[in-house]
Amino acid sequence: MTRANVAGKGGVRRPRYFATVLLVCGLCALPACASGSVVDRASPAPATRTPPSPSASEPPSETPQESLPPPVTPTTAPPRVVVPYRVEVRVPDVSPSDFAATVRATLADPRGWTGAGFDLVETPDAPHVIVLAEGAEVDVLCLPYETYGAYSCQNGPVVALNADRWRVATPEWTGDLGTYRQMLVNHEVGHLLGQRHVECAKPGSLAAVMVQQSTELKGCLPNAWPLPEEIGDAARHDQPIAPGPGE
Numbered sequence: 001m002t003r004a005n006v007a008g009k010g011g012v013r014r015p016r017y018f019a020t021v022l023l024v025c026g027l028c029a030l031p032a033c034a035s036g037s038v039v040d041r042a043s044p045a046p047a048t049r050t051p052p053s054p055s056a057s058e059p060p061s062e063t064p065q066e067s068l069p070p071p072v073t074p075t076t077a078p079p080r081v082v083v084p085y086r087v088e089v090r091v092p093d094v095s096p097s098d099f100a101a102t103v104r105a106t107l108a109d110p111r112g113w114t115g116a117g118f119d120l121v122e123t124p125d126a127p128h129v130i131v132l133a134e135g136a137e138v139d140v141l142c143l144p145y146e147t148y149g150a151y152s153c154q155n156g157p158v159v160a161l162n163a164d165r166w167r168v169a170t171p172e173w174t175g176d177l178g179t180y181r182q183m184l185v186n187h188e189v190g191h192l193l194g195q196r197h198v199e200c201a202k203p204g205s206l207a208a209v210m211v212q213q214s215t216e217l218k219g220c221l222p223n224a225w226p227l228p229e230e231i232g233d234a235a236r237h238d239q240p241i242a243p244g245p246g247e
Contacts, residue, residue, distance in 0.1 A: 081237055082119045083193070084126035090133040091163045099132055099166075106185045111225040113186065113193055116234035120189065128192060128242060130159040130185070138162050144245055151214060152184060154191035156244040161188065170214045175222030182224035183213055194239025195230065 087103055089096040100122070106112060107120040114120065131141065135149035141160040142153035152161045161184060169180040186209045198210045203219025209226045211217070226234070240247055 080117045080119050081241070082121060083128060083241060084121050084123035085128040085130055085159075086122065086124060086126040088129055088131045090131060090137060094132060094163065094166065102181055103130055103185055106182045106224075107189060109225075113189065113226060113231075113234060116193075116226070116231045117237060118193060118234070128157045128159070130161065130189070132161045132163055132166060134163050152188055154188045154242075157192075157242045159188045159192055161185075165214065172215055172217065173213060173222060174217065175224075179222060179224045183209060183222070186224060186226065187213070190226065190230075190234070192242055193234055194241060194243055195234055198230075 085107075087096070087100040089099050104122055108114060131138075133141065135147070138152065138160045139147050139149055141158055142155050145153050145155060147153050147160075147162065150162060150164065152159075152165060154160075165184060166181060169175075169177055173180050175183075190210050195210050197212060198208045200207055200211055200218040200220035205220055206223040206227065207213055207217055207220035208230055209223060210230060211220060213220075213222060
């Protein structure tokens, strides 16, 4: 049968290139679909993976915690401050050795200023002097401070203690004489170490040693030794030793 007869029976004669185009398009469509490049074809949702539950042989993981630096521990204590002093008794009725022994024991007592890092050492040629004298001489040693012939003071390197106070304390003092003498030494040497007067904190509580206990306790109880807060303040060693007037 000839090609002319096939066309004459109503068939449509198609060119060769049309079949070729269909074949090429079909071949190209296969990889395109496989790669998912067809825009209107929905991509499958990604599979959700459930993590395996821990088995008995696998301990549960712990939440990491913030790592803190170790506490700093000082390797050495702050240096102690050595304060040399000497003792002078300028009255005839008080034993110099007894007076010196009381001063020495008071200043070396761990309840006193030694707890604040001060070593008060009795030395014959010391620049600081603790003097026991009559009121008139104390008044001169204390100028420009006023002691009125009755009280004691610290003035620069001099701690001047009134002999009458050493003998009988004061009417305002409600404790015993031995405790008064310890208080007097600690109070005036506290000034030598740069400490200042304070007030009675609360009636019924122990007075700070830097309260003016010779004149007025203001409801506080008599006390010869620095309170812990006074020791803490003095232990900073930030005040001048042997301050003069105005310091």
